[in-house]
Amino acid sequence: MPCVSIVRPLIMLLLSVALPRSAGAHHVVDFVVTSTEPAGGQLLVSYDFTTAVPLSFNFALGETSIYSGTNPGFDTADGDEFFPGTSIPYPIFPPGIPIHVVLVDNDGGRASMKINGVTLAQPGDSALVGTSGALPPGDLHRHPEWQLAVQGPPGTFSEARIAFKVSTTHPEYRDSPVYILTLTNGHLPPPEFAADGLDRASTRCQATAGKAAHAYANQVLSALRRCLDAVQIHRAQQTAGLDPSRAFAVAERRCVGAVDLLARGEAKAAALLRKRCGPDGSADFDDAVIQQHLGLVRCRSEQLIAATYFRARTYLSRFALAGRPLHERFPCVHQTAGEEEGPS
Amino acid sequence: MTARRFVVLLSLVTTLAAAPASGVGEPSHVDMLVGATARSGGALAIHYDFARPVLVTPSVSDSGVTRYTTTQPGFTAVDPQSQTGPGLEPIRDGVPIRVEATAVEADASFKVGTITLDAPGKSAPLGTAPNLHVHGEWRLVLPDGVLAARRISLRLTTTAAGYRPSSEYTFVLTNDPAFSIPTTTTTLPTARDQPLAGTRLALATGKAKTALQLIARDAGLSLDQGDDPRRDGATLRLTLQGPTPSDVRFALPPARWRALPRGRGFRFVGTAASEPVRSLRVQAGRGLVLRAEGSALPLVPPTPPDAIALVLEIGTRRWCLVFSDLARFRPSRRLVAAATPAPSSCPPP
Numbered sequence: 001m002p003c004v005s006i007v008r009p010l011i012m013l014l015l016s017v018a019l020p021r022s023a024g025a026h027h028v029v030d031f032v033v034t035s036t037e038p039a040g041g042q043l044l045v046s047y048d049f050t051t052a053v054p055l056s057f058n059f060a061l062g063e064t065s066i067y068s069g070t071n072p073g074f075d076t077a078d079g080d081e082f083f084p085g086t087s088i089p090y091p092i093f094p095p096g097i098p099i100h101v102v103l104v105d106n107d108g109g110r111a112s113m114k115i116n117g118v119t120l121a122q123p124g125d126s127a128l129v130g131t132s133g134a135l136p137p138g139d140l141h142r143h144p145e146w147q148l149a150v151q152g153p154p155g156t157f158s159e160a161r162i163a164f165k166v167s168t169t170h171p172e173y174r175d176s177p178v179y180i181l182t183l184t185n186g187h188l189p190p191p192e193f194a195a196d197g198l199d200r201a202s203t204r205c206q207a208t209a210g211k212a213a214h215a216y217a218n219q220v221l222s223a224l225r226r227c228l229d230a231v232q233i234h235r236a237q238q239t240a241g242l243d244p245s246r247a248f249a250v251a252e253r254r255c256v257g258a259v260d261l262l263a264r265g266e267a268k269a270a271a272l273l274r275k276r277c278g279p280d281g282s283a284d285f286d287d288a289v290i291q292q293h294l295g296l297v298r299c300r301s302e303q304l305i306a307a308t309y310f311r312a313r314t315y316l317s318r319f320a321l322a323g324r325p326l327h328e329r330f331p332c333v334h335q336t337a338g339e340e341e342g343p344s
Numbered sequence: 345m346t347a348r349r350f351v352v353l354l355s356l357v358t359t360l361a362a363a364p365a366s367g368v369g370e371p372s373h374v375d376m377l378v379g380a381t382a383r384s385g386g387a388l389a390i391h392y393d394f395a396r397p398v399l400v401t402p403s404v405s406d407s408g409v410t411r412y413t414t415t416q417p418g419f420t421a422v423d424p425q426s427q428t429g430p431g432l433e434p435i436r437d438g439v440p441i442r443v444e445a446t447a448v449e450a451d452a453s454f455k456v457g458t459i460t461l462d463a464p465g466k467s468a469p470l471g472t473a474p475n476l477h478v479h480g481e482w483r484l485v486l487p488d489g490v491l492a493a494r495r496i497s498l499r500l501t502t503t504a505a506g507y508r509p510s511s512e513y514t515f516v517l518t519n520d521p522a523f524s525i526p527t528t529t530t531t532l533p534t535a536r537d538q539p540l541a542g543t544r545l546a547l548a549t550g551k552a553k554t555a556l557q558l559i560a561r562d563a564g565l566s567l568d569q570g571d572d573p574r575r576d577g578a579t580l581r582l583t584l585q586g587p588t589p590s591d592v593r594f595a596l597p598p599a600r601w602r603a604l605p606r607g608r609g610f611r612f613v614g615t616a617a618s619e620p621v622r623s624l625r626v627q628a629g630r631g632l633v634l635r636a637e638g639s640a641l642p643l644v645p646p647t648p649p650d651a652i653a654l655v656l657e658i659g660t661r662r663w664c665l666v667f668s669d670l671a672r673f674r675p676s677r678r679l680v681a682a683a684t685p686a687p688s689s690c691p692p693p
Contacts, residue, residue, distance in 0.1 A: 029477070056455075056457065056458035057458075058455065058481075059404075059411065061404060061406050062406070066404070068455070068481060069457075070415045070418075070479040070480065070481060071479070073415075073479060114401075114403055114413070117401035117402075117414070119403065136374035137374045137416065139374075141375075142415075142416075143415040143416075143418060143479035144415070145403065145413055145415055145481060189457065189458040192469060195440075195503030196503075289458075
């Protein structure tokens with residue numbers, strides 16, 4: 001049936017990216033490089049690309065902080081593995097298929113990967129991952145070094161996306177789709193529980209982390225909501241031909257005031273976390289990790305606001321603080337598609 | 345496409361995809377295998393070719409300094425289903441494993457997750473058996489253009505009952521592709537070494553002395569023309585590895601050796617009270633039998649040793665046995681090691 005040749009690769013493609021990986025073996029954290037057909041077709045990388053890859057501080061390079069990690073790695077499927085959530089086995093490569101990884105984009109140079117001694121730092125850079133069926137170390141199991149370059153000292157939250165595909169010179173296979181992986185330095189590392197009894201310090205630290213994140217996210221959401229609600233009143237008055245000047249003043253006060261409010265909220269959350277999780281607490285997290293995590297909490301909250309209030313970024317840009325447009329203080333309030341069109 | 349037709353197609357797709365694949369499975373990779381010396385207990389251990397240096401490659405250069413890194417080798421637990429490392433048993437499910445630095449030379453470090461092991465005593469979690477699979481970053485920081493090798497020694501630890509820390513393993517990191525670890529530090533077998541299979545080893549500590557009995561029935565034991573202890577004597581070395589290590593050597597003077605009939609081998613008989621080795625028979629095609637006792641022998645340790653190694657040296661020739669599984673153990677009193685295959689190599693001299 002001719003349709004099969006179209007539908008099967010399509011299903012494989014969807015399965016390769018749409019479902020999180022099942023547990024078991026070391027493939028939990030690794031990419032599975034496979035293909036749509038047993039001996040050809042399109043190359044695929046099976047992985048849950050919706051999850052960000054947490055990296056940790058490695059070293060400082062002048063004003064730049066470098067974060068790194070080694071997961072996920074590349075691997076091939078064992079004979080008894082299936083596409084996640086299905087009974088469809090991964091096609092296994094015949095021996096001798098060389099697999100390359102090609103960097104497609106790296107967020108303006110902020111993200112990179114080093115594999116087999118080759119650093120992929122520019123779009124178009126590529127490196128050999130390995131060859132199917134080859135004996136180690138030429139096989140297809142490789143863990144790259146993922147790197148995130150952050151402008152600023154340790155403690156500066158940042159995320160970057162790295163886009164790549166896998167390819168081969170073998171004529172029976174086509175390049176994979178482009179996959180996008182998010183690298184982040186905002187995840188808290190897991191606490192280390194002591195083995196000599198219930199580790200109250202670490203459990204308290206974890207509870208405090210949850211509580212502080214919750215409180216700070218609430219503050220961000222609340223401050224921006226109050227700001228943007230006032231903006232909406234101003235807009236409604238404008239639309240109705242009423243005098244909007246008082247509403248504008250309220251909106252400006254709330255929006256500009258949000259910056260200071262959130263700075264204080266962040267300082268409070270950081271102090272709480274330092275007390276419970278720093279050197280005088282459970283010693284699970286250092287100051288930089290705490291700051292980065294609060295940066296992540298704030299960013300996610302800002303993203304939520306941007307999804308709730310259409311043109312939030314445009315509205316924020318109408319106000320200024322210390323001569324700078326206010327939207328620069330809320331970098332994760334991204335522009336929404338279509339925001340530039342139509343009346344604001 | 346109707347829903348029914350799609351279901352039919354999906355079913356066909358599933359059937360096609362479930363057909364046997366034509367390829368071959370991947371070989372086991374080049375990672376370190378992490379296991380234990382005994383099933384559900386014993387000492388943690390790593391199987392890896394430590395004679396192979398860890399080659400790091402340039403990662404970042406700045407201000408006259410280059411950072412060299414690699415993620416190979418990683419750690420992988422012995423698979424309880426299908427894989428066993430030589431002499432390694434799978435670690436019990438749920439056992440947390442840590443890696444601890446015991447010695448770190450300047451310029452070298454090992455980053456595992458968020459923790460950098462750059463000084464002795466620092467440790468990081470590796471994971472929990474059986475799903476332990478970790479690749480760290482092996483790192484060297486050197487002035488631009490300098491080729492060098494640095495060592496990092498690590499051991500595995502756990503808080504789980506029944507398991508002991510591993511021995512110390514030394515990794516040599518280098519940015520020099522032509523570098524090879526000097527052979528004097530390797531444990532690769534030489535032409536003059538003959539690893540033997542062990543049948544039984546018993547060590548008992550009494551009030552005044554320790555007694556040792558060893559039987560190695562190994563038909564592969566060979567004696568060459570020049571292997572004659574009556575000329576220069578021999579040396580017997582007994583090593584206990586583990587939390588309470590010991591390493592003793594006994595000289596077996598030439599005068600105490602006698603040839604066995606028909607040139608089958610030699611027999612040593614100790615007569616003086618100061619000679620702990622009471623008898624030792626070395627027989628080609630049969631094996632080796634040893635009986636020793638006295639206060640010079642190592643005591644049975646309070647905790648089980650990781651391994652017990654015995655090396656007999658006659659001239660330039662060495663025969664060795666390594667027992668790593670204990671059949672019985674009574675702290676500070678008695679241990680009996682189970683039969684063991686010949687090790688892949690003899691311990692370094």
